[in-house]
Amino acid sequence: MQIDFLGIQAFLAIVECGTFGLAAARLHLTQTAISHRMRKLEDSLGVQLIVRTSRGVSLTQAGEALLPRARNSVRQLEESCDVVRKHGQNAPAWVSFGCLPTVAAGLLVPLLQRMQQSLPGLRIRVFDSTPGEIVELVQAGTAAFGVNIAQSVPDALAQQPIAQEPFVLVVPRAHPLAAKPAVDWAELEAERLIRISLPSGNSATIDESLGPLRERLPWVYEAQRTSMALEMVAGGLGVTVVPALSGAGHEGVAVVPLRGPVVMRTLVLLKPGPAPLRGPEQFIAETLAGLVRERLAALAPAP
Structure with a gap:
């Protein structure tokens, strides 16, 4: 999907300022303009993010989920721009x-x-x-x-295929599934699953491949990074599904192939x-x- 940067900017300004009016002043916009940006962002996401109250604004559950990710993305963008400025010469x-x-x-x-x-x-x-x-x-x-x-x-841009990378199951070394030569996705309905957040692209690939089965999988934790999910598995909190390259060699865990279906992602050289x-x-x-x-x-x- 296309990222609505102006909408994200308006969302963050409203949360940080506490009102639409103060946020509009910070961004040098009218209240009508900033309200339009918020409506456009919410329409594109299909969820409500902010609710106006007598005291200002409050976040919906979706807004609370988006806030830290939006702040982190803006921070990373600012850092990237700073890198370009510093090293451009x-x-x-x-x-x-x-x-x-x-x-x-x-x-x-x-x-x-x-x-x-x-x-x-x-x-x-x-x-x-x-x-x-x-x-x-x-x-x-x-x-x-x-x-x-x-x-x-x-x-x-052009994409040149490099390889097909399978997704694998990662479990604690002492877990009963660690001794199996392969595990069916349906067997994971009885496990506590750790999900990798959407920006990585992995969860979307998995959901598209599993069809109705994805609704039955008990995702009880979500991590922002694969490395954090692997640490959670090593600590005995649950099991996770990651690309094969990232699961290999991590201490305290075992990697098991997944089947029924075999889920792959295509790695490419982007030029x-x-x-x-x-x-x-x-x-x-x-x-x-x-x-x-x-x-x-x-x-x-x-x-």
Whole structure:
């Protein structure tokens, strides 16, 4: 979906100022204009976020859920803009690329070690960001390319498939399911499930693949990051479903293949256009894609 940044800005201003009037003054808008922005945002989301009261405004449950994420997204955007401002003069001296955190967690260090040996002195900047942020970084030219999940992107960008990555079940090592060669999704109806929040893109992929079964799964916790969900599993709070690359090698947990159905996501190389990358960018992209394929082949269950 298209992000309504003006609506998010209005939402945050209203919450922080306490009234529509003060928020309008902060943004140099009329109250009618800021009310229109809020209605447009709520209509696009299909939920009410703010309720006017005699004392000012109050948040609905949906508004309370959106508030910390909206603040975090705006903060990250401000930080990204600050990075661009500070390093704009030195941009030619850096190779910048985006990478999903679930891919970067296990492969970034091996990648940079190879670059240190092959291209000593090269300065590399990595944006371990959400799928939507990676699209924005490549589109803006802040990142030369990105390793991302396949999704709808602007026409100016090109996606080159790298690999199919399965989702796997992660459980505490002592959990009864840890000893099974594979687990059916239906077996998870009896478990306490930890969900990864929507910005990662993983929960949407899972929901689309499961159909009606998704309504029966008992998601009792939600984490913002895969790394946090894995920590919760290691602490015995429940089980989670993550992309295979992010589940491998985490202490205190066991990884089990999932079936019925097997759920996959497509990893792609996101580029500014169909033309091939050049120089160090191409070498880094090819090396990272190769590492992804090598690791997935090593993690694949024996036939």
